[in-house]
Amino acid sequence: AVSLATSIAGVSLSSCLYNASGPLCTTAEELDAIGNSEAGAILSKSATLEKRAGNPEPRYFETPWGSINSMGLPNEGFQYYLDYASRAEAFAKPYIMSISGLSHQDNVDMIKALAGQKHIAAIELNLSCPNVPGKPQTGYDFEQSRALLQRVFEHVSLPLGVKLPPYFDLPHFDMMAAVLNDYPLAFVTCVNSIGNGLVIDPESESVVIKPKSGFGGIGGDFIKPTALANVRKFYTLLNKDIAIIGCGGVKSGLDAFEHILCGASAVQIGTQFMREGTTCFSRIARELGEIMQQKGYADITSFQGKLRSLD
Numbered sequence: 001a002v003s004l005a006t007s008i009a010g011v012s013l014s015s016c017l018y019n020a021s022g023p024l025c026t027t028a029e030e031l032d033a034i035g036n037s038e039a040g041a042i043l044s045k046s047a048t049l050e051k052r053a054g055n056p057e058p059r060y061f062e063t064p065w066g067s068i069n070s071m072g073l074p075n076e077g078f079q080y081y082l083d084y085a086s087r088a089e090a091f092a093k094p095y096i097m098s099i100s101g102l103s104h105q106d107n108v109d110m111i112k113a114l115a116g117q118k119h120i121a122a123i124e125l126n127l128s129c130p131n132v133p134g135k136p137q138t139g140y141d142f143e144q145s146r147a148l149l150q151r152v153f154e155h156v157s158l159p160l161g162v163k164l165p166p167y168f169d170l171p172h173f174d175m176m177a178a179v180l181n182d183y184p185l186a187f188v189t190c191v192n193s194i195g196n197g198l199v200i201d202p203e204s205e206s207v208v209i210k211p212k213s214g215f216g217g218i219g220g221d222f223i224k225p226t227a228l229a230n231v232r233k234f235y236t237l238l239n240k241d242i243a244i245i246g247c248g249g250v251k252s253g254l255d256a257f258e259h260i261l262c263g264a265s266a267v268q269i270g271t272q273f274m275r276e277g278t279t280c281f282s283r284i285a286r287e288l289g290e291i292m293q294q295k296g297y298a299d300i301t302s303f304q305g306k307l308r309s310l311d
């Protein structure tokens with residue numbers, strides 16, 4: 001038998017597959033459904049300090065190859081996801097809270113409030129929401145990222161990782177890695193959506209989502225090569241005690257296998273989860289297990305990060 005178990009900063013996941021923050025994880029009912037599924041953890045929608053309605057609809061659109069979204073961080077507010085933590089205990093799997101404060105102070109205030117919360121396994125600090133009009137992505141500003149992490153690590157007591165945007169220019173990987181390596185991060189999640197893509201409907205000659213003149217974050221098949229590159233590059237650049245969580249273009253066991261081969265310790269599923277629902281976790285876990293069986297890998301560490309180069 002093969003094992004998909006993994007652990008991130010001492011947080012044990014029965015399966016290395018779980019949901020990406022965003023799709024179908026905003027309400028307690030949605031979080032319960034993830035708890036009742038084969039997902040190895042429950043990750044909440046990014047919380048802001050106060051409840052937010054988010055951007056006007058339509059703000060999500062599926063295409064044959066993936067998705068475009070400009071949700072604008074709609075969420076029930078920080079306290080709701082903190083209160084949910086005790087309910088998550090029933091599922092015997094880690095509950096991870098995503099936070100995306102609208103200011104550094106909001107992030108610090110939320111992190112202070114999380115101090116000592118025993119039902120919360122870890123925090124995923126979102127540095128990469130591309131859809132709050134007027135708000136640049138912190139992850140693309142290396143000085144702001146350093147300034148925020150400096151303040152965060154003065155107060156955080158739980159394992160904390162960051163959700164990164166995709167990078168494309170190699171020096172940017174080095175610059176962000178130089179920031180991240182200065183802090184005792186538990187993990188980095190690579191990647192958030194590719195920001196500000198545009199999907200149009202040639203029949204109606206219109207954009208397909210309302211906010212931001214139709215611009216939104218791109219997810220799904222198209223972003224897998226970018227996601228794999230980010231996983232691989234940060235796997236090679238970051239301190240070995242910072243785990244890499246892969247996210248982007250995962251809709252099969254083979255996609256998950258590729259992320260782990262690039263160095264991921266665990267893999268998140270977003271667009272495909274939105275499409276398929278919670279069966280995606282058991283299906284992808286089964287497919288990954290079959291691939292590992294065929295290749296003779298007993299567990300994740302047998303092939304994690306072992307991508308071959310051609311030289």
Ligand SMILES: O=C1NC(=O)NC(C(=O)O)N1
Binds near residue numbers: 071
């Ligand atoms: O971090 C985020 N990434 C996205 O692609 N969309 C959401 C959002 O807009 O709320 N946030």
